Amino acid sequence: MRRLLRTLAASAFACLLLPLSAAPGSATTTSVQASPIGMTSGFYTDPSSGPAAWAAANPGDGRAAAIRDNIASRPMARWFGAWSGDIGAAVGSYVGAADAADKLPVLIAYNIPGRDACGGHSGGGAGTPAAYRSWISAFASAIGSRPALVVIEPDSLGDFSCLSQAQIAERNGMLRGALAQFRDRAPNTWTYLDAGNPAWIGAATMAQHLDGAGARDAHGFSLNISNYLTTGENTAYGNAINSALSSSYGYTKTYVVDTSRNGNGSNGQWCNPGGRRIGAVSQTGGGGGGGAEMLLWLKTPGESDGNCGVGGGSAAGQFLPEVAYKMIYGY
Numbered sequence: 001m002r003r004l005l006r007t008l009a010a011s012a013f014a015c016l017l018l019p020l021s022a023a024p025g026s027a028t029t030t031s032v033q034a035s036p037i038g039m040t041s042g043f044y045t046d047p048s049s050g051p052a053a054w055a056a057a058n059p060g061d062g063r064a065a066a067i068r069d070n071i072a073s074r075p076m077a078r079w080f081g082a083w084s085g086d087i088g089a090a091v092g093s094y095v096g097a098a099d100a101a102d103k104l105p106v107l108i109a110y111n112i113p114g115r116d117a118c119g120g121h122s123g124g125g126a127g128t129p130a131a132y133r134s135w136i137s138a139f140a141s142a143i144g145s146r147p148a149l150v151v152i153e154p155d156s157l158g159d160f161s162c163l164s165q166a167q168i169a170e171r172n173g174m175l176r177g178a179l180a181q182f183r184d185r186a187p188n189t190w191t192y193l194d195a196g197n198p199a200w201i202g203a204a205t206m207a208q209h210l211d212g213a214g215a216r217d218a219h220g221f222s223l224n225i226s227n228y229l230t231t232g233e234n235t236a237y238g239n240a241i242n243s244a245l246s247s248s249y250g251y252t253k254t255y256v257v258d259t260s261r262n263g264n265g266s267n268g269q270w271c272n273p274g275g276r277r278i279g280a281v282s283q284t285g286g287g288g289g290g291g292a293e294m295l296l297w298l299k300t301p302g303e304s305d306g307n308c309g310v311g312g313g314s315a316a317g318q319f320l321p322e323v324a325y326k327m328i329y330g331y
Contacts, residue, residue, distance in 0.1 A: 036147030043075030050319035198237035272309030277330030
């Protein structure tokens with residue numbers, strides 16, 4: 001009954017999340033559909049996250065309680081790629097667990113061919129565009145009618161300087177196809193294309209990249225994934241992207257900001273810099289963030305960015321308890 005009542009109210013709730021400029025006849029393309037937020041009772045906390053698994057396996061470690069209470073107990077996104085195995089089974093299991101708890105899961109699809117073309121630490125992805133189309137179709141189908149938030153392919157629009165024009169066109173086709181799969185197979189999922197961060201690409205250029213990748217068909221875009229820039233810097237960037245989208249393409253989009261590791265802001269480095277701190281916990285309404293639809297923990301604090309910085313010798317995605325512990329306190 002609780003889910004039914006929320007579903008009946010969800011479309012009205014979705015209207016409240018539209019940009020203030022979205023008056024009747026305005027150019028925004030954010031569709032009014034059942035809100036996955038209104039269909040659930042808060043964000044899902046993954047009991048099998050890297051921090052949770054480490055804390056459970058190391059109860060006698062002096063860092064375990066702090067990591068459990070300050071990181072593992074917080075709602076965070078789960079990333080899916082080739083390491084997930086059968087993607088339909090992996091996504092279905094995760095979304096099913098969240099649905100059973102009446103919570104909203106946040107998922108990240110990270111398997112596009114040529115992934116992380118510029119950074120290199122997280123390179124890989126599906127072997128061919130055809131393989132990716134099959135993978136992302138199974139991903140969307142596994143969610144089905146259950147509520148979810150999905151960020152599609154972090155870094156994919158920021159890497160254009162490392163791709164040829166043919167590769168850019170191919171990538172845009174895959175991203176547009178991915179959005180279509182979620183639209184058709186996962187009607188209660190909000191999708192977000194990734195728009196990088198304000199220290200990477202100018203707002204007007206990113207608006208062009210978003211439009212080319214089919215942003216009209218996405219619910220919104222994401223900012224600051226796996227980076228450290230402040231929420232204020234990101235909301236200024238997000239608002240600038242929307243200004244460029246509006247002036248050049250006639251629409252705007254909502255956006256979310258990854259606050260998982262931006263509590264101390266950035267020191268100019270992106271790959272495992274020291275002295276960083278966890279940021280505002282996942283929340284709707286942007287937490288006073290100046291225009292963001294939501295603040296989300298999209299990167300898991302303590303997971304390595306690659307073999308660099310304070311994570312020297314580690315692999316991207318590897319959980320590092322000492323890095324996590326220091327990130328709680330900001331040193």
